[in-house]
Amino acid sequence: MAKMATSLVETGEDAFRKIFKLYKRKNPPPDFCEVIDFSKCGTNEKIVPVKLNPALVSDEDAAKVGLHPVKDWRAFNLQGYPGFIFITNPFIRGSQPFWIRQCLKIYPQKPNVCNLDMHMSTTDTQDIWAKSVPNLSCTSVRKREPRTLLERLRWVTLGYHYNWNSKTYSSNHYTQFPAELQLLSCQVATACGFPGFNAEAGILNYYRSDSSLGIHVDESELDHSRPLLSFSFGQSAIFLLGGTQRQDAPIAMYMHSGDLMVMSGQSRLLYHAVPRIVQADQDVAALGIDHWNWQGSAGVEQVSEKDWAVCSKYIHNSRINITVRQVFGEGHSSPETPHLPGQKKEDQTEEKPLKRRCISDQLPTKVFI
Ligand code: OGA
Ligand code: MN
Numbered sequence: 363m364a365k366m367a368t369s370l371v372e373t374g375e376d377a378f379r380k381i382f383k384l385y386k387r388k389n390p391p392p393d394f395c396e397v398i399d400f401s402k403c404g405t406n407e408k409i410v411p412v413k414l415n416p417a418l419v420s421d422e423d424a425a426k427v428g429l430h431p432v433k434d435w436r437a438f439n440l441q442g443y444p445g446f447i448f449i450t451n452p453f454i455r456g457s458q459p460f461w462i463r464q465c466l467k468i469y470p471q472k473p474n475v476c477n478l479d480m481h482m483s484t485t486d487t488q489d490i491w492a493k494s495v496p497n498l499s500c501t502s503v504r505k506r507e508p509r510t511l512l513e514r515l516r517w518v519t520l521g522y523h524y525n526w527n528s529k530t531y532s533s534n535h536y537t538q539f540p541a542e543l544q545l546l547s548c549q550v551a552t553a554c555g556f557p558g559f560n561a562e563a564g565i566l567n568y569y570r571s572d573s574s575l576g577i578h579v580d581e582s583e584l585d586h587s588r589p590l591l592s593f594s595f596g597q598s599a600i601f602l603l604g605g606t607q608r609q610d611a612p613i614a615m616y617m618h619s620g621d622l623m624v625m626s627g628q629s630r631l632l633y634h635a636v637p638r639i640v641q642a643d644q645d646v647a648a649l650g651i652d653h654w655n656w657q658g659s660a661g662v663e664q665v666s667e668k669d670w671a672v673c674s675k676y677i678h679n680s681r682i683n684i685t686v687r688q689v690f691g692e693g694h695s696s697p698e699t700p701h702l703p704g705q706k707k708e709d710q711t712e713e714k715p716l717k718r719r720c721i722s723d724q725l726p727t728k729v730f731i
Contacts, residue, residue, distance in 0.1 A: 376608075376609065377609050377610065377611040377612075378577050378602070378604045378608055378609070378610065378611065378612050378633055378635070379577065379608075381602060381611060381612055381637075382576075382577055382602060382612075382635050382637045383637075384637075385600050385602065385614060385637035385638050386574055386637040386638055394600075394640075396614060397600060397614045397615060397616055398440075398613065398614065398615040398616070399615070399616045400436075400438055400448050400450045400615065400616070400621070401450045401451070401616070401618055401621075403436075403438075403450075407441065408440055408441040408442070408613070409438050409439075409440065409441075410438060410439040410440070410441060411436070411437070411438055412437045412438060412439045412447065413437070414432050414435060414437050414553050414554060414555075415432070415553070415555070416431065416432040416433035418432065418552050418553050418555070418557070419432050419549050419552050419553045423549055424549055424553075425454065426545065426660045426662060427457075427542065427545050427546040427549055427660060427662055428453050428454050428457025428458070428460060428461070428546075428662055429452050429453060429454065429457075429546075429549060429550075430452050430453070430454055432452075432553045434452075435449050435452045435553070436449065436450045436452075437449045437554075440603070440613065443603060443613075443628075443629045443632070444627050444628045444629060445589075445624075445625065445626040445627025445628050445629040445630060446603065446623075446624070446625060446626075446629035446632075447554055447623070447624040447626070448615070448621065448622070448623055448624075449550075449621065449622040449623075449624070450618075450620075450621055451618065451619065451620030451621055451622075452620070452622060453620045455649075455650070456649070456650055456651060457662075458595060458619060458620050458649045459649055459650070459651045459665045459670050459673060459674075460662055460663065460664070460665055461546075461593070461595060461684075462595050462596065462649075462673045462676075462677060462682060463665045463669050463670070463673050464540070464542070464543070465518075465566055465568075465595065465682045465684065466491060466512060466672070466673055466676055466682075467491040467669060467672075467673075468540070469518050469520060469540065469543075469564075469566055470487075470490045470491070470512075470515060470518050471488075471489070471490075471491075472484065472487070472488065473537040474518050474519065474520055474523075474537060475518065475519045475523045476490070476515060476516075476517060476518045476519075477514075477515065477516040477517050477720075478490070478511060478514060478515060487511070490511040490512055490515060491512065491672075493510070493511050494510035494511050494512035494513070495672055497509055497510050498510050498512060498513070498672060498675055498676060499513075499675075500675045500676075500678040500679060512676060513570070513676075515568045516567070516568050516573075516720065516721045516723075517565060517566060517567055517568065517720055517721060518564075518565075518566040518568075519563070519564065519565055519566075520537070520539055520540060520543070520563065520564035520565075520566070521536060521537070521538075521539035521561065521562050521563040521564055521689075522535070522536050522562050522563040522689050523535045523536070523537070523563075524563065524565055524582075526720060529582065530582050531563055531582060531583070531689050539561055539562065539563075539564065540564075541660070541661060542660055542661040542662050543561060543564065543684070543686065544561040545660050546593075547559060547561040547591055547686040548561065550591055550622060550624070551589055551591060551624075554589065554624050554626070556588065556589050556626065558692065559588060559589065559591075559688055560588075560688045560690075560692075561686045561687075561688065562687065562688050562689045562690060563583070563686075563687045563688075563689050564684060564685065564686050564687070565684075565685045565687075566682065566683070566684050566685075567636075567682070567683040567685070567720075567721055568680065568681075568682055568721070569597070569599065569636070569639050569680060569681040569682070569683070569721060570639070570679065570680055570723060571597065571639050571641075571679045571680070572639070572723055573639060573681075573721050573722065573723050574635070574636055574637050574638060574639075574721070574722060575635055575636040575720070575721050575722075576635055576722065577602075577604070577608070577633055577634070577635040578633065578634070578635065579631055579632065579633055579634075580625075580631075580685070580687070581631055582689075583687050583688065583689045584689055584690055584691065585688060585689070585690060585691035585692075586630050586631060587630075588626075588687075588688035588691075589624050589625060589626035589630065589688075590624070590625040590626070590630060590685060590686070590687055591622065591623070591624055591685065591686040591687075592622065592623040592624075592625070592683060592684070592685045592686075593621075593622055593683065593684040593685075593686075594617040594618065594619060594620070594621045594622075594623075594681065594682075594683055595619050595620065595677065595681070595682040595683075595684075596619055596642075596646055596676075596677030596680050596681045596682050597619075597639050597640065597641060597642050597646065597677065597679065597680060597681040598616055598617060598618045598619070598639070598640045598641070598642045598643075598681070599616070599617045599636050599638065599639050599640065599681055599683075600614055600615070600616060600617075600636065600637055600638045600640060601614070601615050601616075601617050601623070601634065601635075601636055602614055602634060602635045602636070602637060603615070603629075603632060603634050604632055604633035604634060604635075605632060605633065606631065606632060606633070607633075608633060610633070612633070612634070612635070616640070617683075618642060618643075618644075619642060619644075619646050619649065619677075636683075639680075639681050646674070646677050646678070647674035647675075647677070647678060649674075651664060651665045651666075651667070651670045
């Protein structure tokens with residue numbers, strides 16, 4: 363029988379790493395029976411249903427960005443993780459395709475920054491979507507190397523661009539944060555009790571079926587009193603939430619398409635990781651574009667059949683994660699004249715180090731051409 367996470371390790375040195383490796387393991391696959399599934403919400407004393415205040419966001423505002431009325435959201439806290447909120451897919455049926463399309467077609471566009479920029483010219487990464495559409499495949503990546511640019515996309519940064527070398531947000535490298543994503547983030551943050559949230563930076567992660575995201579803490583944002591929002595689309599994933607120390611054993615949970623996670627308060631600076639992508643139970647292509655009566659507001663619009671055909675092919679074996687962060691505290695100057703609080707305005711070179719890993723793929727053991 364496959365080993366279960368809790369029998370594998372007690373809290374102690376490298377507890378997180380051991381559990382990370384367990385869930386990442388291909389052969390033999392781990393036992394998933396201890397993984398919390400909020401969408402099934404089995405009886406578990408750790409899961410605490412929480413009622414969000416529906417008066418904070420109007421039903422009309424929620425609908426503008428494709429969300430159900432807050433009164434219908436199913437939200438949960440986790441015992442022992444204050445400030446952690448999990449909301450199972452609050453998206454109106456038919457609205458997820460819009461966000462998926464934005465992540466694949468719009469957000470990778472210049473002036474946003476992506477992993478492909480590191481080894482390609484701006485002209486080569488100019489229109490990832492158009493260059494990829496003719497050759498996009500839905501075959502499992504385990505069987506071959508990803509061919510198209512879209513399949514090789516691993517991250518995109520928005521707003522204050524995250525600098526992977528200095529491991530900081532560059533206060534002098536800001537491009538306009540997408541208005542509709544700012545609006546979506548605001549509604550979610552407000553519903554969770556964080557009015558006035560300012561979506562200043564976004565990191566989009568693109569996972570193939572064998573990708574994982576290493577153990578890290580998101581601490582480079584300067585105002586940790588602001589929540590970190592996370593949106594999941596496409597294939598499911600196992601998310602590990604640990605403690606403030608590397609050696610604290612993490613708890614495992616599924617993230618399915620449409621699920622939201624809010625890390626705030628004491629949970630804002632906890633270690634976490636994504637060891638594994640798992641095939642979704644539901645057919646994500648069946649998310650469909652024809653179920654929602656679009657109001658045509660806030661730039662949120664119906665996705666064309668043609669675009670959805672590409673998106674559904676992509677998410678057939680991939681997961682997209684959007685994390686939205688407020689980098690600076692309240693009262694920070696406008697993005698045109700950014701500066702780091704506590705520093706002189708002209709001093710924009712000093713940067714705060716951060717331990718954050720980016721997505722890695724397992725190299726295929728065998729390559730079939
Ligand atoms: C991150 C992160 C988790 C996920 O981008 O910092 O932790 O669900 N993402 O992909
Ligand atoms: Mn993170």
